[in-house]
Each structure stands twice: as structure tokens, then as C-alpha cells.
Amino acid sequence: MPTTKTLRAGSAHKRAAILTAARELFLTDGFDRTSVDAIAAQAGVSKRTVYDYFGDKQTLLRAVLDAVGQSLVATIRRTLDDTLTDVTEAGELETALVAFAMRIATDMLDSAEYATLQRLAQTESDHLPHRDDQLITYAPDEALGERLAALARAGLLDAPDPRLAADHFIALTFGVALNRLGSANAAEDDRVRPLVIEGVRAFLRAYRREA
Amino acid sequence: MPTTKTLRAGSAHKRAAILTAARELFLTDGFDRTSVDAIAAQAGVSKRTVYDYFGDKQTLLRAVLDAVGQSLVATIRRTLDDTLTDVTEAGELETALVAFAMRIATDMLDSAEYATLQRLAQTESDHLPHRDDQLITYAPDEALGERLAALARAGLLDAPDPRLAADHFIALTFGVALNRLGSANAAEDDRVRPLVIEGVRAFLRAYRREA
DNA sequence: ACCACACTACACCGTGCAGTGTAGTTCGCT
DNA sequence: AGCGAACTACACTGCACGGTGTAGTGTGGT
Incomplete structure (x- = not known):
């Protein structure tokens, strides 16, 4: 060394x-x-x-994008493992989902960062080599989708299309939070948690397995 | 003349x-x-x-923003009146909501336009006089919120916080559509309708009044 | 016939910035 | 000591763009 x-x-x-x-x-x-x-x-x-x-500057942007995307997907996967693996009872579900969403929201303003950077890349510097952006972009949704599928198999959720359910979950939590509060905040804002909780509850009303 | x-x-x-x-x-x-x-x-x-x-250029941007915002809120209100006024039976609800969402999605890529322009205004040209942007930005949500409140009063929905319900509706329909497909498409894309329908169904599962 | 006005075409200035070339400095290695 | 590589400081080119000033043209009103 x-x-x-x-x-x-x-x-x-x-x-x-x-x-x-x-x-x-x-x-x-x-x-x-x-x-x-x-x-x-x-x-x-x-x-x-x-x-x-x-x-040049474009390549630098590309590199920034790759780095952020990389760390994004890593954090998602890790958080997923930490919060949603050993959920087996219906009672734990809401708490676990809220924990997951909050950790993503706080650990990572990255998600907002990444979305903004994507927009910059796409609009600003027109058409840089597109490469496997989609893979990185959709990775979070798919990872969460797999986890939701597992929860469905365990009888906790009723999600025939887990990928869609994942999109709905993300929309109801991060989507709403980002929409209401500017992307600048994310971490320290007191208003995030209630929004996330309500998002999770709505999600569960829509996707919880009926008795 | x-x-x-x-x-x-x-x-x-x-x-x-x-x-x-x-x-x-x-x-x-x-x-x-x-x-x-x-x-x-x-x-x-x-x-x-x-x-x-x-x-100058900044003022021009401001003017563009105002014009788009203006037409956005007008279209929202009109579409709301056209599609969600005389809904009185539970059976009509899903159809009406899908009609509303689809008309917004097609009539107006504006919504995507406006969001993007807002971002441009906010990031690009730093701090132009902020004025009543929030009013315009949040107008759609509030207008839809009022309508949902009416539907709740009519016994069709169970929405104690109509404004939040509106945010959830928007997130489940436009949010998901914008997330999956780039903002460029909106109108002609065949993949929009199924997404919107599923979004509406998820919304109704979460917010339909229980018998 | 003339004025006022809206508009164009065009030249022009200043500036900020991407990108380059290069000479000089530091430092680890042998 | 001496070499080579990483790095800095700096000067410099070329260009694109925001913004302005102005001379000239068409047109409607009086």
C-alpha cells in the first residue's frame, strides 16, 4: 500500500x-x-x-452522475436489507415501511439530488451518451418491487404487480414529500415525517391483504 | 376594433x-x-x-412562467368542472377520475412543462422575485382537494384530509406516469392510460368509503 | 404631405467562460 | 544528485452571448 x-x-x-x-x-x-x-x-x-x-465539462458531469447513481443504488439496497428483511407479521409492516422511507429520505437527499442532476444532464447538456442510465434510474423501483413481492408471498400484501406497487409506494411517500417541500430540505424538515406516515398508511390501505 | x-x-x-x-x-x-x-x-x-x-432575459422567463401557470390553473379548473361535477354514484367514480386524469395528462403536457420551467427558474436564474408562485404551484392540488372534499361529503370517499388525498391522487397518477416515462411524451403514449387507470384504482382502494 | 410609431437589420461592446500550452515547483524513487 | 510524474500558476485564444445604439423602412392617422 x-x-x-x-x-x-x-x-x-x-x-x-x-x-x-x-x-x-x-x-x-x-x-x-x-x-x-x-x-x-x-x-x-x-x-x-x-x-x-x-x-471536459460534459465528461465531468457524466462522472458526477455515475458516482451519485452508484451511491444511490447502494444506499437503497442497504436500507432495504436493514429495514424490510425480517418483517413477518402484519403489525410490523407499517413501522417497517415508515422506517425504510424515512431512512431513504434522510440518509439521502441523494435521491432528490440524483433526479435534479438527471434533469440537468438531460436538458442542459443535451445528449450525452445515454448508456445504462435507465438501469440506474429504475434500480430503486425494481429493488423495492422485489421486496414487496416477497412481502406479498408472505401473505402480508396483496400486490399482483409488485413493480407497480413499488412505484405507487415511492409516489405516495417521496413523490408527495418532494412535491410539497422543495427538494432542498429532505433531511431536517419536521414536515417530512407526517407526510411519509400518511403516505405509508394510504399505501397499506390500497395494498394490504384483505383478511 | x-x-x-x-x-x-x-x-x-x-x-x-x-x-x-x-x-x-x-x-x-x-x-x-x-x-x-x-x-x-x-x-x-x-x-x-x-x-x-x-x-431582459430574466423578465422574459418570468413572463413565460406566468403565462404557463395561468393557463395551467385555468385548464385544471375547467377540466375539474367538466369531469367531476355531477358524480353522485359510486359506480361512476372510477370512470370519472380516470377521465379527469387522462384529460389533464393529454390536454396538458403543460403540467410537466410548468414543473420543468419552475425548476429552471429556481435553479438556473437563481432568485427572480418570487411573488405568488406558490399560489399558482399549489392551486391544482387545492382545486382538486375541494372537489374531493365534495365527493367525501356526498359519501363517496373517505377523505378526512382532502388536500392530502389530492396530493396522493396526483402522485399515483401523474407522478407515476412522469416518473416512468420521460416528461416528453404525456399525450400520445399508449402506456399512459393503463398507468393512470391503475393509479386511480389504487387511490380508490385507499380512499373509497367503506360500506 | 407629414408625423409618430412599431419594427427590422446590423454593427458593436464587454464579458465570461471552455479549453490549451507551458514554465516552474514539489516530491517520491532510484 | 538526478529523473519523472503530479500538480500549480498563469497567460492566452476563441467564441458565444447579453445587451445597446442607430439608421432605415413601412404604415396608419391627421
């Missing part, structure tokens, strides 16, 4: 710093209004280095 | 042309990437005229 440590670690560190600075500035100021000079300054790096790491 | 017709009509016409061109270009290319020259060209008007009508 000592051989590569200072070099690669330094490299990796700078790379991460650039990505972070770029993400923050893109989110607050928008893609076009963010100058590469500003990114370099905020990252504590010379502009030339930015261009040496990533070829 | 002949006195003002050619003059004012010409003026109004050009004004509208500029607003339309600006809206289209802002939506497809984003605010910053749209040059005033391009707007003038697409509107069939000299750049100078654009600056004579609206003082």
Missing part, C-alpha cells in the same frame, strides 16, 4: 474532491452557470488538473 | 409569438443554452423587439 498510497490516494482524494465540488456547484447553480474555474477553486485544485482528470 | 386591431393585435400577436418561442426553447434547451437571438429567430421577430417588449 505505501507504494500506491500517497500517489493513488492523493489522486483518488483529488478526484473525489473534484467530483464533490462539481456535484455541489452543479446542484446549486446549474450546469451552465458553474464555471470549471469555480469547481477547481472549490476542490482546492488547479483548473488544469480538472482537465487532466476529466477531459 | 379596426383602430386597435392591426396595432394591438399585431402587438399581442408578436408578444404571444415571443412567449411561445421562448417557452419551447427554454424547455428543450434550458434557460442558459437558449440565446435571445434564437428566441427572436423562432418568433420571427428582431432581437431588438424582444428587448423592447420584455426588458
Whole structure:
């Protein structure tokens, strides 16, 4: 490790710093209004280095997008495992779903970030190579869908189309929260929790297995 | 009319042309990437005229936003009156709600347009005078909320918080549709209708009055 | 015939920014 | 000592765009 440590670690560190600075500035100021000079300054790096790491501004945006998407899907999967695995009784269901939604909402303003960045990518810098964006975009829905399918098999839910149920769940919780409160808040806002709880209850009214 | 017709009509016409061109270009290319020259060209008007009508680019954006918001709330209200007024029997409810949602979805990609423009306004051109944006933004939800409250009073729905129910309805229909399909489609896409129908059904499962 | 006005065409200025080229510095390695 | 790589500081080019000033054209009203 000592051989590569200072070099690669330094490299990796700078790379991460650039990505972070770029993400923050893109989110607050928008893609076009963010100058590469500003990114370099905020990252504590010379502009030339930015261009040496990533070829141009578009590629940098692409890299930011990939990084955020990556961490997004990782967090979703982890949270899913933490909160929805050992649910076997109907009584636990609401609590578990609320816990899941709240952890996503707080751990990750990322989700809002990612949506915004997607929009930036799509609108601002027109048509960058589309690649497997859809995979990343739809991954959360599908992961949640699988989990809901498991809950349906366990007799707790009545969800013939689990993927659709997942979309409905997301819409009723994050969708409503993002719609009512600007995407800026997410974490610390007191108004999030009640909204999420009511969303979960509506979801359960629609999808709970009838006795 | 002949006195003002050619003059004012010409003026109004050009004004509208500029607003339309600006809206289209802002939506497809984003605010910053749209040059005033391009707007003038697409509107069939000299750049100078654009600056004579609206003082600068920001003001033009503001005007576009106002115009779209205006037409949005008008369409919502009209559609609400057309589809949800004389519903008195439980059997009509699903059909009526689907009709409402579909007409909004097709008549108006506007809703998607408006959301996108809001984002542009908020992110791109930082802080333009905020004014009564919230009124326009939340108007649809509130209008639908009132209507749902009426349906609740008629004994067709069980919605103690009609405003929340409205948010849930919107999330389950438009939210899901916008999430799955890019905002570009809306109107002609065959996949919209089934999504909307399933959204309405989920909504009714959650909010229909229990016998 | 003339004025006022709306509008165009066009040239023009200033500026901010993407991207490049390069000389110089630091530092780990041998 | 000396080499090479990572990095910085900085100057510089080219361009696109916001905004303005202005001369000229068409047109309706008097």
C-alpha cells in the first residue's frame, strides 16, 4: 500500500474532491452557470488538473452522475436489507415501511439530488451518451418491487404487480414529500415525517391483504 | 376594433409569438443554452423587439412562467368542472377520475412543462422575485382537494384530509406516469392510460368509503 | 404631405467562460 | 544528485452571448 498510497490516494482524494465540488456547484447553480474555474477553486485544485482528470465539462458531469447513481443504488439496497428483511407479521409492516422511507429520505437527499442532476444532464447538456442510465434510474423501483413481492408471498400484501406497487409506494411517500417541500430540505424538515406516515398508511390501505 | 386591431393585435400577436418561442426553447434547451437571438429567430421577430417588449432575459422567463401557470390553473379548473361535477354514484367514480386524469395528462403536457420551467427558474436564474408562485404551484392540488372534499361529503370517499388525498391522487397518477416515462411524451403514449387507470384504482382502494 | 410609431437589420461592446500550452515547483524513487 | 510524474500558476485564444445604439423602412392617422 505505501507504494500506491500517497500517489493513488492523493489522486483518488483529488478526484473525489473534484467530483464533490462539481456535484455541489452543479446542484446549486446549474450546469451552465458553474464555471470549471469555480469547481477547481472549490476542490482546492488547479483548473488544469480538472482537465487532466476529466477531459471536459460534459465528461465531468457524466462522472458526477455515475458516482451519485452508484451511491444511490447502494444506499437503497442497504436500507432495504436493514429495514424490510425480517418483517413477518402484519403489525410490523407499517413501522417497517415508515422506517425504510424515512431512512431513504434522510440518509439521502441523494435521491432528490440524483433526479435534479438527471434533469440537468438531460436538458442542459443535451445528449450525452445515454448508456445504462435507465438501469440506474429504475434500480430503486425494481429493488423495492422485489421486496414487496416477497412481502406479498408472505401473505402480508396483496400486490399482483409488485413493480407497480413499488412505484405507487415511492409516489405516495417521496413523490408527495418532494412535491410539497422543495427538494432542498429532505433531511431536517419536521414536515417530512407526517407526510411519509400518511403516505405509508394510504399505501397499506390500497395494498394490504384483505383478511 | 379596426383602430386597435392591426396595432394591438399585431402587438399581442408578436408578444404571444415571443412567449411561445421562448417557452419551447427554454424547455428543450434550458434557460442558459437558449440565446435571445434564437428566441427572436423562432418568433420571427428582431432581437431588438424582444428587448423592447420584455426588458431582459430574466423578465422574459418570468413572463413565460406566468403565462404557463395561468393557463395551467385555468385548464385544471375547467377540466375539474367538466369531469367531476355531477358524480353522485359510486359506480361512476372510477370512470370519472380516470377521465379527469387522462384529460389533464393529454390536454396538458403543460403540467410537466410548468414543473420543468419552475425548476429552471429556481435553479438556473437563481432568485427572480418570487411573488405568488406558490399560489399558482399549489392551486391544482387545492382545486382538486375541494372537489374531493365534495365527493367525501356526498359519501363517496373517505377523505378526512382532502388536500392530502389530492396530493396522493396526483402522485399515483401523474407522478407515476412522469416518473416512468420521460416528461416528453404525456399525450400520445399508449402506456399512459393503463398507468393512470391503475393509479386511480389504487387511490380508490385507499380512499373509497367503506360500506 | 407629414408625423409618430412599431419594427427590422446590423454593427458593436464587454464579458465570461471552455479549453490549451507551458514554465516552474514539489516530491517520491532510484 | 538526478529523473519523472503530479500538480500549480498563469497567460492566452476563441467564441458565444447579453445587451445597446442607430439608421432605415413601412404604415396608419391627421
